Structures are given as C-alpha cells and as structure tokens.
Amino acid sequence: MRSSAKPPSVKLPAKPLRRTARAPAPKPYHHGDLRRVLIDAALQLVGEGGPDAVSVREAARRAGVSPGAPFRHFPSRDALMNAVAEEAQRRFRAEIEAALAEAPANNPANNPPNNPLGRFRSLGLAYLRWAMKNPTHFEIISSRRFFDHDKAAGVSQDNAELIDLAERTLAEAFAQGQLRSADLKQVQIAGRALVYGFARMNIDGHFPRWGVADAEGTAEAILDLFIEGIAKVPGRSA
Amino acid sequence: MRSSAKPPSVKLPAKPLRRTARAPAPKPYHHGDLRRVLIDAALQLVGEGGPDAVSVREAARRAGVSPGAPFRHFPSRDALMNAVAEEAQRRFRAEIEAALAEAPANNPANNPPNNPLGRFRSLGLAYLRWAMKNPTHFEIISSRRFFDHDKAAGVSQDNAELIDLAERTLAEAFAQGQLRSADLKQVQIAGRALVYGFARMNIDGHFPRWGVADAEGTAEAILDLFIEGIAKVPGRSA
DNA sequence: TTGTGAATGTAAGCATCGATTACACGGATT
DNA sequence: AATCCGTGTAATCGATGCTTACATTCACAA
Structure with missing residues (x-):
C-alpha cells in the first residue's frame, strides 16, 4: 500500500513539459485548496x-x-480534527434550521398549529433525525474532545445558537402557559439530555439491532413522553 | 525514555545468583499474574x-x-480494551447495587418510603453519581466500542442486569398505579436516555465549568422533573 | 526425582503513524 | 524582472501495534 502509481522521477530541474496534448494535468506543485x-x-x-x-x-x-x-495548514492532527468538527457542526446547524424552516406546522400532537411547544418538539425531532442519519458526523460534534477547549469556552458558536433557539422556544411556551414547571433552565437541560442521550445510545451501540424505523419511531415516542411530562394538563391521552 | 535501569547483561547461562543478602528480588522470569x-x-x-x-x-x-x-494474554490492543471495559462494567454494577442496598429508604420526594418509583429514582441517582465521580471509567463502558460486538450481542451481562433491574422496578411502579403511561418499554428507554445523556454531556464537556455541586444538584433536579412527568397526579409541586 | 511439553516471558524487527527539518517550487509584490 | 514567502516535497525521528524466533520456567507424568 505504499507506492501505487507515482513514478519517483517526476521532478525535472528544467520545465520541459508544457502540457502537451494528452498530458492529464501536469500536477501543479501547489494544490489550490x-x-x-x-x-x-x-x-x-x-x-x-x-x-x-x-x-x-x-x-x-x-x-x-x-x-x-x-x-x-494544521499544526497537529488535533487541529485538523478541530476543523473537521467545526465543519460538521456548521452543517449540523444548517440542516437543523433548514428542516425546521420547511416543516414548521406539522406538529401532530399539540393543539394549535405552530405553537411553541410543538416547535420545541420539532426541534428535538430534527435533531434526532439528523443524528441518526449522520451518526459519525454526530459523534465528532457531540464528543467535545475535538473542539479547542481554550477557545469559546469549548462550545462552538453554532452549538450555542442551537441551544439559544431551544431556550427561546421554551420561554415562549412558558409565556403561553404551556409548561408545568417554571424552571426553564432545568427543562432545557433535561430535554437536551434526553435527546442527546438517545442519539448517543444509538451511536454508541446500546440498541444493537434496530432498523431505522424502530429508531425513528422510538425517538418520536420518547419525545412525546417527555413533552407530555413537561406540559400543563398532561392527561387526555389514555 | 528507553532503557532506564536495566543493564542488558542480566541473563546468565548458569544460575550463580542465589538471592544473596540484599538482592531485591531477582525479578522472576514469570510475572505471576x-x-x-x-x-x-x-x-x-x-x-x-x-x-x-x-x-x-x-x-x-x-x-x-x-x-x-x-x-x-491479549491477541490485540482491542482485546485488552475489551477486558478493561468489562472490568469497569463489573465494578460499575457492583457499586450501583451497593449504593442501592445501603440507602433504600431515602427517597425524598415520593410518598411512601421504599416505593417502586422512589427506588427507580434512587437507581438513576446512583447511576449518575457514579458516572460523575468516575468519568473515565464511565466513558469506556458507555461507549460500546470497547466491547466485543460478536459476543452477547454487544451488551455485557452486567449491563443487562442493570437494565433488568430498572425494568422490574418500573413494572412494580406500574402495578401499583404510580405511572401515567402504560408503555413501560418507552418509559424505560426514555429514562435511560435521560440519565445516559446527562452523564455523557458532563463527560463530553457540554457543561464546561461546573462544580460537582452544580452537577449533582442538576442531576437530582432533572431526575425529579422526569419522575414527576411520568408519575400519575403530576401536579402538587407549584 | 527427572524429563518433557506447554505456558509465558524476551529480543528483534516490520509497517504505520504524528511530527520536524531542510530544501524546492512558484505565485504575488515590488 | 528580481525577490520573497507561502506552500509543497523528501528524509528522518521516536512511538506504537503486532509478529516471529528464541529463552525460561512451571506443571505434570513416568
């Protein structure tokens, strides 16, 4: 697996090769990007x-x-992984927000369409769906070990944005009297822990043989269980 | 950092050294264990x-x-890590059960002492306490990557025992009418996800600057939030 | 007691990896 | 056009996982 198709005599002191007819790009010394x-x-x-x-x-x-x-370009392997993790986190946030934007109204359980608690549910579901569809990407952004812990308190900007979004949505829900508890911080942390834990359990292999159907279905189920748990007037279902 | 204190001429064809007075154990060829x-x-x-x-x-x-x-002793590094993970899991289960045995009755929130839901809470709390006190141990047993995924479906026996315990406790709680939902499987998975997620978020660095006090306090708080969410008659508190 | 084979250690070596250093190239600025 | 400096190459170092050949010693049987 060492030298495959690179004849070691490509370096010519003069520059005689002029990109003649069929020479497939003379491999420029500088890569470009x-x-x-x-x-x-x-x-x-x-x-x-x-x-x-x-x-x-x-x-x-x-x-x-x-x-x-x-x-x-990278002083160390860790620096490369850092850049990789930030790129993955960027894509993660972008896709979450795209998913939220395109389907804002389909909250099957909660009462008025597009209400805060329903959006909170949608946020969690989008999070879970992405995590289960991109397990390896999720792994590098969830395990914070690849982020630079000196910079930005170890939490990337994109991640902070998502947390803010969740916090604002919860605040709205509380303002509209949808929440049972007044301690929004704890509700937010519990919600994060639930969703994060489920995603990681999938990735870490705690559910050995699951189809995507099982995973998605259970994801929705435990999300609903949690939402009903924090919502006011939790009865009605069964 | 290569050869520190080992003169390379220790091997003598005959065996003249007889453990004379001050020879500090002639370093037996076989290690023992x-x-x-x-x-x-x-x-x-x-x-x-x-x-x-x-x-x-x-x-x-x-x-x-x-x-x-x-x-x-180990055919590969992975096999060593496998043994390490199983040992850690063994200790984990032992300490959880010890913690449960020594403090069965101090469930501060739930009504009768030593009721199932209270024990469920104690189980979760013991889990979280251990995980936060032994973060690295928890890391290798939680990330299933160090377990042999061909054997026992990738889930160690000790882990299965703990899950069983949780399941039985929940079943008792349901039998006594303490639960709102009848889908015990989902409640169990949600509970696991919550606790697992919180533990991992701590370990993975999602709460950059926390004292143990913050962590333990929040752990109890979100546990109570969850328990109240799955319990029947969830009102009463505020 | 003695001999022998299996278990368990050592020594040496291979390939790969992260990282550093000296040098080569060539685009951009002057 | 000459030069500078960003970017790539080549060679090398130490550490690692793992293998092979050899050495030692334990355990068991004759």
Whole structure:
C-alpha cells in the first residue's frame, strides 16, 4: 500500500513539459485548496471508520499530496480534527434550521398549529433525525474532545445558537402557559439530555439491532413522553 | 525514555545468583499474574488520559515487562480494551447495587418510603453519581466500542442486569398505579436516555465549568422533573 | 526425582503513524 | 524582472501495534 502509481522521477530541474496534448494535468506543485480538501477527506474517513480512523497521512494520500503537506495548514492532527468538527457542526446547524424552516406546522400532537411547544418538539425531532442519519458526523460534534477547549469556552458558536433557539422556544411556551414547571433552565437541560442521550445510545451501540424505523419511531415516542411530562394538563391521552 | 535501569547483561547461562543478602528480588522470569496487572495498568491509564491514552507498550512498561509480553494474554490492543471495559462494567454494577442496598429508604420526594418509583429514582441517582465521580471509567463502558460486538450481542451481562433491574422496578411502579403511561418499554428507554445523556454531556464537556455541586444538584433536579412527568397526579409541586 | 511439553516471558524487527527539518517550487509584490 | 514567502516535497525521528524466533520456567507424568 505504499507506492501505487507515482513514478519517483517526476521532478525535472528544467520545465520541459508544457502540457502537451494528452498530458492529464501536469500536477501543479501547489494544490489550490488543500485545506478544504483535507477537511473533506478527513470527514470522509470519519464516515468510514469513526474519528479514530482519521490519520493525517491517509488524508494527505487522498488529497494526492505528500505526508508532510497537511502540517502547513494544521499544526497537529488535533487541529485538523478541530476543523473537521467545526465543519460538521456548521452543517449540523444548517440542516437543523433548514428542516425546521420547511416543516414548521406539522406538529401532530399539540393543539394549535405552530405553537411553541410543538416547535420545541420539532426541534428535538430534527435533531434526532439528523443524528441518526449522520451518526459519525454526530459523534465528532457531540464528543467535545475535538473542539479547542481554550477557545469559546469549548462550545462552538453554532452549538450555542442551537441551544439559544431551544431556550427561546421554551420561554415562549412558558409565556403561553404551556409548561408545568417554571424552571426553564432545568427543562432545557433535561430535554437536551434526553435527546442527546438517545442519539448517543444509538451511536454508541446500546440498541444493537434496530432498523431505522424502530429508531425513528422510538425517538418520536420518547419525545412525546417527555413533552407530555413537561406540559400543563398532561392527561387526555389514555 | 528507553532503557532506564536495566543493564542488558542480566541473563546468565548458569544460575550463580542465589538471592544473596540484599538482592531485591531477582525479578522472576514469570510475572505471576500479568493479565490482571495489565488490566489494572490500562485502567489507570484510562483514568489519566482517557481511552486513547492507553497503549499496550505503556501498560507493559508499568507492569515491568517486555513490550511483546501482553500479546501472550491479549491477541490485540482491542482485546485488552475489551477486558478493561468489562472490568469497569463489573465494578460499575457492583457499586450501583451497593449504593442501592445501603440507602433504600431515602427517597425524598415520593410518598411512601421504599416505593417502586422512589427506588427507580434512587437507581438513576446512583447511576449518575457514579458516572460523575468516575468519568473515565464511565466513558469506556458507555461507549460500546470497547466491547466485543460478536459476543452477547454487544451488551455485557452486567449491563443487562442493570437494565433488568430498572425494568422490574418500573413494572412494580406500574402495578401499583404510580405511572401515567402504560408503555413501560418507552418509559424505560426514555429514562435511560435521560440519565445516559446527562452523564455523557458532563463527560463530553457540554457543561464546561461546573462544580460537582452544580452537577449533582442538576442531576437530582432533572431526575425529579422526569419522575414527576411520568408519575400519575403530576401536579402538587407549584 | 527427572524429563518433557506447554505456558509465558524476551529480543528483534516490520509497517504505520504524528511530527520536524531542510530544501524546492512558484505565485504575488515590488 | 528580481525577490520573497507561502506552500509543497523528501528524509528522518521516536512511538506504537503486532509478529516471529528464541529463552525460561512451571506443571505434570513416568
């Protein structure tokens, strides 16, 4: 797995090759956008074998570049993983907000359409759906070990935005008298813990043989259980 | 950091050294109980720098043994980590059950002493306390990646016992009319997700600067929130 | 008691990895 | 056009997981 298709005599002191007819791109010395390509390669590696399967050398290999090149862009493997995690978190937030925007009104259980508690449910469901559809991406952004813990208190901006959104939605729900408890902070933490825990249990392998159907169905069920638990007038169902 | 205090000429064809007066144990060729010592060393390494900080060579070093020796007992690093995870899980279950046995009656919120729902709460609290007190141990047993996923469906026996305990307790609570929902499976999964999620969020660094007091207090608070949510007659508090 | 085989350790070596250093290239600024 | 500096290459280092060949010693049987 060492040298596959790279004849070691490509370096010519003069520059005689002029991109003659069929020469398939003379491989420019500078890559163009290596940093981006490295992050993408690393993300792909994460998707194939988890975060531990990411090696700087393999990323360089896939980018068609020498093993030392990545260190021009990332001072260490950890720095690369940091960038990878931030990119994944960016995509996560973008997709969550997109999912919320496109389906704001389909909250099957709660009473008026588009009410705060229903949106809270939708937020949790979008979170869970994304996490279960992108388990490896979710793994690197959930385990905070890949984030720089000196910068931004160890919590990325995109993550803080999502938490804010959840907090605001809960505040609205409380203002409309939908919540039983007045301690919004605790409700928010409990909700996060529930959703986060379910997602991680899936990823960590606590439900060995589940189809996506089981997972999605149970996700909705426990979400409803929780929402009913924090809502006022919790009876009505059964 | 290579050769520290081991003169390379210790092997004598004959055996002239007879354990004369001050020879501090002639370092027997066979270790005695290397397997156990390796697991302990690995556990210690996990406690120092997390699971990734465990290396077979370092464990061998701490056991005072050559770098290849561990492979007589574990065919691979993964096998060592597997044994480590099972040992940690064993201790986890033992301590949970001990904690439950010693304090069965102090359930502050629920009505009759030693009722099922109260015991369910105690179980969750013991779980959370242990996880927050032994974060690295909890990490290797929660992330199922260190368990052999061919054997026992990827779930260790000790873990299954704990789940059973939770399930039985919930069934008792339902039989006594303490639960609002009849779907015990979902209640159980939701409870597990909540507790698991909170523990992991702590470990994964989602609550950057918390004292143990904050963590324990919030743990109890969200536990109570959940219990009230699944209990019948949920009002009464505020 | 003695011999022998299996268990368990050592020594040496391979490939891979992260990381560093010296050097080569070439685009951008002047 | 000359130069500078960002970016890539080549070579190398130490550490790691793992394998192979050899050494030692324990346990059991004759």
